[in-house]
Amino acid sequence: MTAHAADETLDMLIVGAGISGIGMACYLERLRPNTRYQILEAREDLGGTWDLFRYPGIRSDSDLYTFGFAFKPWTGDNAIADAASILRYLRETTVEYQLTRHIRYGQRVQSANWCSERACWEVIVEDLATREQRSLSCRWLFSAAGYYRYEAGYTPSFPGISRFSGPVIHPQQWPAELDYAGKRIVVIGSGATAVTLVPTLAKTAGHVTLLQRTPSYVLSQPAQDRVALWLRKVLPAMPAYRLSRYKNARLALLFWRFCRRFPTAARRLIHYLTRRALPAAYPVDEHFNPPYQPWDQRLCLIPDGDLFKALRDESASIVTEQIATFTETGITLQSGKTLEADIIVTATGLDVQLFGGIQLSVDRQPVIWKDKVAYKGMMLSEVPNFAFALGYTNASWTLKVSLLCEHFCRLLAHMEAHQYSVCCAKPPANLPTRPLLDFAAGYVQRALDSVPRQGYWEPWLMSMDYFDDIKRLRKEPVTHPDLHFSSSNGKPPGPATDGHANAT
Known part of the structure; x- marks a missing residue:
């Protein structure tokens, strides 16, 4: 790990060593190699979600050709990969880009205050092993801490839950020693998570x-991408990967x-595919006919129809009903x-927690998340030199994060070229807003009153179109009338330029 003097101001502090934090660091190494940065990770290892969750069958629900980094080909045989394979991929990336020297584990960022006088963030960090706190300074604060609380998942207040005599487990805290062979689960x-667990548990459990x-809505997807595997045979690794990613x-x-x-039409198509995968008399309408439209919530992808197979061989079953109460021996509906x-x-589900639970303030005034609007899905209104990674909800998370990281490096190049030290997004007066995530999932709906918002047009819109974002984030200028630059001595911004940097 690179040592930094206590009074040295970092160029950037990255919070989180999951896929977003590792990706941001790699883009800095590729495009901004002289950047002085650290990655602080509260846990004792990298990987974020892919190291935290240990439940049986944990895997991606996106293909790794799009979930992987744009600059590092996915070489695994399965497009839908398990957590162990994804962790190996992340560790390989960390070694290739020599990121280990920048990462400090067991470090939780408690709070950060933007000091306008110093034009930097004053950050309080807790060492979770010693419980000691220290302070550091950075010019940019980048949150790659994900969108949910790592300490615990969400469990509703089920009536009588304490009466149940067996273990009640949330997948986010899966016990390694649990023996479920032959058990009724x-x-x-x-x-x-549920549709991943069921077929995996069913291989060993009693039922x-x-x-x-x-x-x-549940859709089967081949675990292997035959086109991608064929491209890999006939083309060099990177062109094959890029074509597979684009496809x-x-x-x-x-x-x-x-x-x-x-x-x-989409509902009918999914219904047809589901009915075709199950026995003729199976009650598809009862168990696979949601009251909402496709993509009001994220679709559940199952590799090679594994859930349907478990239902066909009756090692698993579905019950669609509400709980009345837990009992000593199970559940009464x-x-x-x-x-x-x-x-x-x-x-x-999850408990949403944006930005790792950091308490942000600007000149000692607390930042109220719900009063802020997201700029280009990567900054917050009136919060200087703060950026974050938030991926797509309708596609692979990393597709969006990669574009944001690349765009952010272009922004840093523009600031360096013009000797700016401060960047702040300021929305137009009376900008109409709506929820940050236009998504009906329960964990999103529970958090809407405590998270930032978005506008109805660019650059205040959270775009969910990857190919439109390629144009906006990779090809269009980084400058915008709503993005204000200055130097630490208050120097106003000069004439706008295209803001392009070499980002190949």
Whole structure:
């Protein structure tokens, strides 16, 4: 790790050593190699989500040709990869770009105050091993801490939950020693985690029941991408990877657009594919017919139809009903039906926590998240020299993060060229706003009153179109009338330029 003097001001502090933080550091190494930066990670290892979650079957729900970094080809055989494979990929990236010397583990950023007089962030960091606090300064603060609370997931207040005599487990705290062989398991939930757990547990458990209050849309996707594997055989690694990445990103966007523009047709198509994957008499309408339109919530992708296979061989089943109460031996439903269980898994979602729970302030005035508007999906209104990584909800997370990191490096180059030290986004007066994430998932809806907002037009819009973002973030100027620059002595911005830097 590179040592920095206590009074030295870093160019950038990156919070989080997950896929976004590692990606940002790699872009700095590629495009801004002289940047003095550190990565602070509260946990004892890198990887974020892919190291935190240890439940059986944990895997991506996006293909790794788009979920991987643009600059590092994914060489695994499976496009839908497990957590261990993704962690290996991240560790390889860290070694290749020599990031280890920049990462400090067990360090939690507690608070950060922007000091206008010094034109830097004054950051308070806690060493989680010693509980000692220290301060450091940085010119830019970059949050790559994800969007949810790592300490605990979300579990509703189920009636009688304390009465159940067996273990009640949230996937975010899966015990390594749990023996579920031959056991009766009820998995509560209907999202990606639930549909991942059920077929994996069913291979060993006595029986697994997926208990869902409302259904989700479930689509089968091949675990391997045959086109990508063929391209890898006939082309060099990077061209093959780029073509596969483009193909999958384009297909995902086209399907999303189809679902949004023709929701009834999309619903019928998904219903047809689901019915075809299950036995003729299976009650598809009861268990796979959500009350919302496709892509109002993220679709659940299952590799090679593994959930459908578990339902066909009856090692798993689905019950769509609401819980009346937990009992000593299971769950009683509102219909009066009982589900006997040895283990209950509450795959009931996440608790949203933006920016790692850091308490931000500007000149000692606390930043109220709900009063801020996102600029280009990477900065907040009236918060100088602060940026963050937030990926797509309708495609691979990393597609958006990669573009944001690249654009951010162009922004730094523009500031350096004009000797600016401060950058702040300021929205026009009376800008109409709406929720930051236009998404009906429960974890999003629970947090809407405590997160920033977005506008209805660029650059205050959270774009969900990767190919439009390529034009906006990679090719268009970094300057904008709503983005204000100055030097630490208050020097006003000079004439706008195209703001382009070499970002190949």
